[in-house]
Amino acid sequence: MAHDPHHASHDEAPAGPVTADGGTADPAGTTRRGHGNPWVVLAAVALGTMMEALDGTVVAVANPVIAVDLDTELTTLQWVTNGYMLAVASFLITAGKIGDRYGHKKVFLIGMAGFAASSALAGLADSIGALIFWRVVQGISGALLAPSGLAVLKSTFPKDKLKIAIGVWSGVSALAMAAGPFIGGVTVDLLGWRWVFYVNVVVCAAALAVGGWAIRATRPEGAGRPFDVPGVLLLTGALFSLVWGIIQVPGHGWGHAYPLGSFAVAVVLGVAFVLREHRTREALLPLSLFRLRTVSTGTTVLLIGGFATFGASFYLALYLQQVHGFGPLRAGLGLLPFTVLFGVGAPTGAVLNQRFGPRVPLTLGLVLIAGALLGLSGMTEDSSYHAMWPFLAPLGVGMGMVAPTAIEMIVSSAPGHLSGVASGLQQTALMLGGVLGTAALGSMISSRVSGVLPGRLADEGVGDPLAGILRGATEVIAQGVVPVPPGTPRMTAEAAARAGHAAFMDGFQMAMLGGTVIVVIGALIALLAPRLETAPADRPGEAVPTTH
Template identity: 40%
Template structure:
């Protein structure tokens, strides 16, 4: 079953005013919830070299540390939104927060790589339950007149978390240790859950009926998991790896066939009848594959090859996020005026230039001369493309399917990043022990940046050839684009619904 638009709460809106004490508590708990998931996606990469050293792990373990989380999150995010609509958004949000915190605690206490990877997968399940509900709680709880301001505050406060995430991760790794990158989520959840239970009203969608597409979700997740395993373990060249690759492809075919026949499909093929929606999602795959691979490898490059500390490597990423926060809203307004085609063509090309500039970050790289220019150019490219991309996704379908379209686009972005983290080391000749040898890693990193730039150029060409101005770009400058369009994935929620609601 697909998630419905969060902005159309099922029960009459409680109409809680943001200026009231209860309204402020609602805003606080939604910010805490989204910040946990956002921090996790920005701080873990910084800790990877220290995790590998402490657990005596090879590159495959570092890939799985990232991908185990992304796999379950991408595979279940649509189900998480549907569960909230059916059983109550607050209930699923709280369950997801507790689940995420439990997974984080297990990550922080993991005695070996196997436990860490399993715990990361559990974290992803919690994230799939928690993340779709964060903005939905604002939309379904607060008075309609206050929602736009609340979303703006949610975006701004979340943006602070996004900006300090890599810096905080580096500080934790160099200070109390990499385990605190995960353990920090526990006190955040301990504050978030009681606030949600006490102050957030329960809402659900009475139209959310029918069976869940459990078969579709299972087939999709298994297909992604097996293909990811085959790519990460390809260097072993065993029969198991070949079998996993074949099985993953066959399960992917089965997923498509099942979704075409099920009335309650998680990924209904009819939504792809919009050529604009299909085109923008293909651009999303190219762009976020490049971004996922870049941010996985860049912090490793800075620490392994350039000799940066974890704190310095995390701080090196700050310019990209700051530029995103400052310019994304303006880029959204520009995209609304001129259409998405030019931003979705120019933005990836600028990002590609930034990634090629990052090849200068070799041994003893100077931050001002070698790293900062790359991060600045990358930030400008991202600020140019992310808000128009999201707007084009939402404008390419009927308003009633905005929640489904946003969820599919988000899942596509995360799946692209997942596959890129698995495939890039293989494509660039980065062996299992490469990150222990600076010279070998540096050489492979250069080829990886070429691959990433190539993906972005392909995305730009695709956008120029296929993307056209939709008839309705009403969702162009969403305030949430300033945060959720960061460097990890597009927004998880559609824009605030402007339809009148009962009880308002």
């Protein structure tokens, strides 16, 4: 947003001029070293954002260990991840608006404190119900801190440095999501699954200390505006119903009353929200934002990118642990090429974005992701790890190019007083894509397993009653687990395991092919990304940033 010296936001407590070392001087002339320093602020915000993003994927590798320790089924265990993502996805846009209304520093620090407390309590959980509850609280806290973190950067960095800051912020966020399975594997193997949550407390404490000191409290531009409470309730309800319905799909199918009822509620609330936003003067999420191709294209691409990477990484982790018998640490190491090469894709995408605009890195990144999924679709239960890892490379590079580019498109296009909402929008798209990817790919796997399992059991010579038991456990086998009852003769158990794993891989192949088609559609959409777009100012004296 262009700086207007006569109409800018004012500090609640004037910070004074910036000193040569990046600190600020108070009115008495004493230097407060580090206070307001943009790079110190970026470090604090990046730490907080890293924790919120990391916790969306970090428990993927820990899930089998948690299942044994807390004695729970995999269908229930999925809520350790889905409960967190449900809370985040439902609340992100509203949380961004809360920051726009009441101050982003305040909301960021409250979210950070809540995240630390809920992480500690999740680590102490002695039942699966308690763990899921605290994961939901974690999600709400993460939704508070994430959008306000980006808005803090927009109010802290000068215009010529803001793009760099957004690139670092978005890169850290997306890299944390990608690194989740590896970090989770190392932590679980060395310290136990509870430390996946305990480590958050240490990082959050550091971010609170640095952020509380370095971030300047500024009066938000939207502080005097009414808060659209009906819009908040309608949007939150619509997103909650949509994500809830998607999560129900793997266990019930798309045509079951549970997901269909949830989708119907989501549609009704969504339509009511749109009508509300058209009528109100102070919309929670101004629909005019989506008339900008930078926003609509970036949001769609993030949704599809999250679909592919969340979904693929979830089932690849299960494949390594359940089919190949890898431990958590080894599985995390197995996914390392994806994590490391994400770090290669991010700066590469930034360079391409700077030179050619977002169309090139978005399209190229999605083509690489599609190629990776197509390659993974050729894997079988007998494939070695060496047949898998070469396809993790384009998956990592591709998402590394896509995520920061699309995020920068969205947040740079939004007016300053909607910076929190824009940040919430892009993260909602990524989270919603992740939930949809896990559910949709899981549904494809489950459907295929149901169809091929009887034949696979017959091929291995597994007869009744064991074959009957396994045919009734397709949902579990669709997670890569073959529930052979204790006491089954070794030869029969091995034959059943081969049949179950072969059926799982049949489903995995179908899911990867389905994902490939969706990502190719995303690449075609990315071709619509504009090189340059300027939104009309929606208030006197306010210029809207452009995306190059």
